[in-house]
Amino acid sequence: MKFVIAPDSFKGSLTAKEAADDIAIGIRKVFADAEIDKVPMADGGEGTVQALTDATDGQLVTKQVTGPLDTQVSATYGLLGDGKTAVIEMSAASGIQFINEQTQNPLIATTYGTGQLIIDAINHGVEKIILGLGGSATNDGGAGMAQAIGVKLLDDDNNELAYGGGELGKLAKIDMSDVDERIKNTGFLIASDVTNPLTGTNGASAVFGPQKGATEEMVASLDENLHHYAQIINRDLNIDIEQAAGSGAAGGLGAGLLAFTGAQIQKGIDIVVAYSNLESRLENADVVITGEGSMDFQTKYGKTPYGVALAAKKIAPHAPVIGFVGKIGKRIEELYETGVIDAIFAAPSSAKPLEEAMADSAKDLTLLAENIARLMMSLDKK
Template sequence: MKFVIAPDSFKGSLTAKQAADAIYAGLKRVFPDADYELVPMADGGEGTVQSLVDATHGTLKTASVLNPLEKSVDAQYGLLGDGRTAVIEMAAASGIQFVNERTKDPLVTTTYGTGELMLDAMHHGAREIIIGIGGSATTDGGQGMAEALGAKFLDKDGQPIKRGGGGLADLAKIDVSAVDPLVAETKVRIASDVTNPLVGPKGSAAVFGPQKGATAETIPVLDRNLAHYAAIIKRDLGKDLADYPGAGAAGGLGAGLLAFTQSVMEKGVEIVVKETHLKERAADADYVFTGEGAIDFQTQYGKTPMGTALAAKEASPHAKVIGLAGNVGEGIDQLYDLGIDAIFPILPGVVDLPTAIKTGEENLTRTAENIARVLK
């Protein structure tokens, strides 16, 4: 009998690897002689770096970069086992966690630190970068990221514009002559499921701006500035990105990456499936265990359990996919028609969130063991 164990992290409780180990411990008690493949997973969001580093026996790197408020912080990224692929979460440098209710302001926050992380990875040998672009504190269209790579953003007097979404209003010219040569040699894979354009009513400022501190007064300013930015990119770089699907992700960082790097957009979980060789490892599987902190109707939209189920069924159509979650929400019935065969909550009873987080490992192990006993 063959088990594939491929969960995402259980946020605040367990990394994907720790979750996989906990499930393995429970199954092993009942099926000690079975074959096991442990494949820590992610969907491009938080935990992707750790999952891919664990899955490929890579290493974590630390770089001193600027956070969204241009204060120096230490941020981590991963160098995968092949030594040539880096994985970065833009939130590590430019995430919403670096601001608070008083300091969040997309007119001034910048993605400069994300560009610094990318450049550091390139100078450590990476020629392919996987970048997850969720959780940003910025709406600068990736201008800061591109500036860190060497691009110059100049006003009508030839002076550098201010960083942040507000400074884009003064942009008159983009000069890419000083961009680091390694940028042209590096493939960038953008892990994002966001399809919003850069500008307009469904654009970056209108849809995502409020959570980053944009107000009813500043949203139109940001949208206008991003439209101006897109027009200058089209004129100076020949790339039309204003309405490009996904360009509005992470405050327009999607547009910035598409404009200034050799990049392609992909679904986050599909990138992780490929990098972990999940399909190959799931060949001839009898049971596939996946999961994350919560499984509900949103799981079908690119979340790890759904991506894992689809990949596993493709590799081994007869395999049964079992989902485990701390919280099982509304709308899970539709998941049964899409590839997940059964879903189980792991909590033993009514507990508060701190207790659920603290007992995640033992709850996963116990639930996996009990399921295994039914299977046996």
């Protein structure tokens, strides 16, 4: 019997690899000789670097870079097992975890550190870079990232702009002459489900700015600055990114990547499915187990378990797809109605406080896997 175990992380408790390992232990207690393929997964958000690095037997790289508030931070990215691909979560260098209510300021926050990670990955010889765009502290349209890879953003006096979205209104011209030559020979893939444009009522500043400390006045100023930034990009580079779907992701980093690296945007789960070789590993599967901390009706909108289930039903349509979760959320029947997830089970072994449940998640996942395996064994005997 072949089991494919392809969970996301259980946020705050287990990485995707740890969850897969714990589930496998439970299965082995019943099916000692089963073929088990563990494929750590993610959907392009937090945990994508760890999941893809684990799934491909890659390695993690840690570097000191410029954080969103122009201080040095330690940021980690992944080099995948193929030796040609890097995966970077922009939040590692430019994330909201580096700010608080007292320090948050989207007028000055920069993505410069994300650009430094891009250059470091290229220094390692990669040919493609996958970028996850969740959890940003920034609203600079990717200007800092652009400066880090060699783009000159100049004012009327030919001076480089300072960091942050508050400076973009001063942009007079863009000079690409010092951009690292290797950028154009590197493929960039944005892992993001965000479809917001750069500006407007659904843009980066209006929708995400308040989460990063922007007042109404700041939102208006930042949106106007990003509009000006987009106009200069269109004039100097002949690239219209202002209303492009996803250009507003991560405070407009999506726009900067589209403009300055030629990046393409794909759904995060689709990228992870491809780079983990999930489909080939699903061949001849008898049971597929996925999951994450919580599943509800929203899971069908691009979350990891749904992406795994779609792949499973395509490659191994007769294999049941089972979801393991810490919590079953609202309107779960809508997920069953899709026809791709066959059953969902919650892992807590008893009613307990959240902190205790999270602390027990490893042993509870193992116990749940063992119980499901015992049920399968008993049914096989009938």
